[in-house]
Amino acid sequence: MTEYLVLFAIVLGINLMPAFGPPTWSVIVLYGLQSDQPVPAIVLTAASAAALGRFLLAHGFRLIGDRLSDKTRANLAAARAAVEQNRRNAILALGLFALSPVPSAQLFEAAGLARVKLLGFTAAFFVGRTISYSIYALGAYGIRNSNLGDLFVDHLTSPVGIAIQVGMIVLLVLFARLDWARILAKKD
Template sequence: MFDIFEIFGKFSYFGIFLVLIGINASPILMPPSWIILTSFYLLDPTLNVVILAVVGATAATLGRFILKQISVLFRRFIAEEQKTNLDVIGEYLNQKKYGYAIASFLFGATPLPSNMLFVAYGLMRAKNLGIYVGFWFGRTISYIVMIYFGDAVLTPFLEIFEDRLTGILLIDGAGIGLIVLFASVNWTLLITQRKLKFVKPKIWRF
């Protein structure tokens, strides 16, 4: 991992931009991008915090756009019942003026893993500019905070997950669990009758 910082760090903001695109375009087995961004800053404190956050947020948004486009391809493997369920929540968010923007902002402004959110967007075939605008603003704010308090936030986090691979797997597992939970909600019933009911998610066709 240190080799990545050393190699791409030589290219300053552009190198960081490339690393963040790659990390955010991958659905699993990648560390949270705020850890990478904060690590770059701790290695080179001469970087401007605001510029670094804007570069990171732009790269993260572009990477998530790529991830969403890739995820659309996997829709063909989803059971018809689950496609209908996903389309219901997609149409509901489309009817809300800032539905997608608010959802993306909330994920972007917190340390919550957003990879599975964009996988869900891809499976829903979501097409809304608010997805990216909300996420970009949320990520910019969260990155500024994370970078500014880098030592106070990063060190305890890495101590909790001394084995970084274990930490990454736990975070990805939590994200996958959220997708399964998301797919288990009967969105038609929840939206039309305000009743929460869970169904067994028949996700894959084979």
């Protein structure tokens, strides 16, 4: 239980940082390499801590928003109205953003300043991070339980790996042989 509390505290602290915090996925990978805890438990602990951290960060920025000029608050209110008008697209965009390893602090800071309703944003972030953290944690366990050199050899000599490489070379040749001037001229 202590390992989960430590992981939760580390990830929460990182996600409370407004900028320049280490990526949470790096903590997940290190935890996966050093711990015997099950992947689902690590992922759910980290995703919960990350979501709570971002939620609290956004609420902190709401307090800062009270100190902004009237003009800036009006601009932020217009941004909030645009997000809330098309809520489905906003949640979808956040979900895609949450799946990527791109830092999300500034997105939650902006949401806090604009006083956007955070529950949906945080839920989409949690789901996205659960998926991406699962990939990182499973990758860490895969590397931990095997020889890294063997992984490279297996990848380079596997039929799927060879097919992917050949396919990419074919795509590269096709890319270079296309008459891009003619293709782009048709678009105009």
